[in-house]
Amino acid sequence: MLAVYCDTLDALGHAGGDAHPDIPAALEMIDAQLGRIVEATQDAGIYGRTAFVVMGDHGMTTFDKGFADEALHPGPRPHRVAAAGRVTAARAVGTEP
Numbered sequence: 001m002l003a004v005y006c007d008t009l010d011a012l013g014h015a016g017g018d019a020h021p022d023i024p025a026a027l028e029m030i031d032a033q034l035g036r037i038v039e040a041t042q043d044a045g046i047y048g049r050t051a052f053v054v055m056g057d058h059g060m061t062t063f064d065k066g067f068a069d070e071a072l073h074p075g076p077r078p079h080r081v082a083a084a085g086r087v088t089a090a091r092a093v094g095t096e097p
Protein backbone atom coordinates (compact mmCIF):
# COMPACT_ATOMS: atom_id res chain seq x y z
CA MET A 1 0.00 0.00 0.00
CA LEU A 2 1.20 3.44 -0.88
CA ALA A 3 -0.49 6.49 0.63
CA VAL A 4 0.31 9.91 -0.75
CA TYR A 5 -0.97 13.15 0.66
CA CYS A 6 -0.87 16.36 -1.32
CA ASP A 7 -1.96 19.45 0.57
CA THR A 8 -1.23 21.98 -2.16
CA LEU A 9 -4.74 22.26 -3.53
CA ASP A 10 -6.30 22.34 -0.07
CA ALA A 11 -3.90 25.03 1.11
CA LEU A 12 -4.57 27.19 -1.95
CA GLY A 13 -8.31 26.84 -1.54
CA HIS A 14 -8.18 27.77 2.13
CA ALA A 15 -5.92 30.72 1.38
CA GLY A 16 -7.80 32.17 -1.55
CA GLY A 17 -11.05 30.31 -2.10
CA ASP A 18 -12.07 28.20 -5.05
CA ALA A 19 -11.06 30.96 -7.46
CA HIS A 20 -7.44 31.13 -6.30
CA PRO A 21 -5.43 31.84 -9.47
CA ASP A 22 -2.87 29.12 -8.69
CA ILE A 23 -5.43 26.30 -8.52
CA PRO A 24 -5.36 25.37 -12.25
CA ALA A 25 -1.57 24.98 -12.18
CA ALA A 26 -1.78 23.00 -8.94
CA LEU A 27 -4.33 20.65 -10.51
CA GLU A 28 -2.02 20.10 -13.48
CA MET A 29 0.89 19.38 -11.14
CA ILE A 30 -1.14 16.91 -9.07
CA ASP A 31 -2.41 15.23 -12.24
CA ALA A 32 1.17 14.85 -13.47
CA GLN A 33 2.25 13.35 -10.15
CA LEU A 34 -0.64 10.89 -10.21
CA GLY A 35 0.45 9.99 -13.72
CA ARG A 36 3.93 9.22 -12.43
CA ILE A 37 2.47 6.84 -9.85
CA VAL A 38 0.37 5.08 -12.50
CA GLU A 39 3.39 4.78 -14.79
CA ALA A 40 5.45 3.36 -11.93
CA THR A 41 2.90 0.57 -11.46
CA GLN A 42 3.00 -0.11 -15.20
CA ASP A 43 6.80 -0.24 -15.16
CA ALA A 44 6.70 -2.60 -12.18
CA GLY A 45 4.17 -4.86 -13.94
CA ILE A 46 1.53 -4.47 -11.21
CA TYR A 47 -0.80 -2.01 -12.92
CA GLY A 48 -3.45 -4.66 -13.63
CA ARG A 49 -3.71 -5.62 -9.99
CA THR A 50 -3.40 -2.18 -8.46
CA ALA A 51 -6.33 -0.19 -7.11
CA PHE A 52 -6.02 3.58 -7.21
CA VAL A 53 -8.10 5.47 -4.70
CA VAL A 54 -7.98 9.23 -5.07
CA MET A 55 -9.90 11.37 -2.64
CA GLY A 56 -9.99 14.74 -0.97
CA ASP A 57 -10.75 15.74 2.56
CA HIS A 58 -13.55 18.01 1.38
CA GLY A 59 -14.74 19.99 -1.58
CA MET A 60 -13.78 23.58 -2.11
CA THR A 61 -16.71 25.78 -2.88
CA THR A 62 -16.93 29.37 -1.82
CA PHE A 63 -20.03 30.05 0.24
CA ASP A 64 -21.30 32.94 2.28
CA LYS A 65 -23.53 31.05 4.68
CA GLY A 66 -22.69 27.99 6.73
CA PHE A 67 -24.47 26.02 9.38
CA ALA A 68 -21.95 26.29 12.23
CA ASP A 69 -23.41 29.38 13.84
CA GLU A 70 -26.89 28.01 13.68
CA ALA A 71 -25.89 24.54 14.82
CA LEU A 72 -23.53 25.49 17.62
CA HIS A 73 -25.00 28.70 18.96
CA PRO A 74 -28.72 28.60 19.52
CA GLY A 75 -30.29 31.85 18.53
CA PRO A 76 -33.73 33.24 19.07
CA ARG A 77 -35.24 30.57 16.85
CA PRO A 78 -36.01 27.08 18.15
CA HIS A 79 -32.90 24.99 17.79
CA ARG A 80 -32.88 21.25 17.18
CA VAL A 81 -29.88 20.47 19.38
CA ALA A 82 -31.09 22.62 22.26
CA ALA A 83 -34.61 21.37 21.78
CA ALA A 84 -33.27 17.84 22.22
CA GLY A 85 -31.86 18.87 25.60
CA ARG A 86 -28.24 18.87 24.43
CA VAL A 87 -25.63 21.50 25.13
CA THR A 88 -23.48 22.63 22.24
CA ALA A 89 -20.04 24.13 22.24
CA ALA A 90 -17.40 24.80 19.65
CA ARG A 91 -14.07 23.05 20.23
CA ALA A 92 -10.73 24.01 18.79
CA VAL A 93 -8.01 21.52 17.95
CA GLY A 94 -5.96 20.72 21.02
CA THR A 95 -8.57 21.77 23.57
CA GLU A 96 -10.22 19.47 26.04
CA PRO A 97 -13.99 19.12 26.09
Ligand SMILES: [Zn+2]
Pocket residue numbers: 010011014057058
Ligand atom coordinates in the same frame (compact mmCIF):
# COMPACT_ATOMS: atom_id res chain seq x y z
ZN1 LIG B 1 -9.07 21.82 3.83
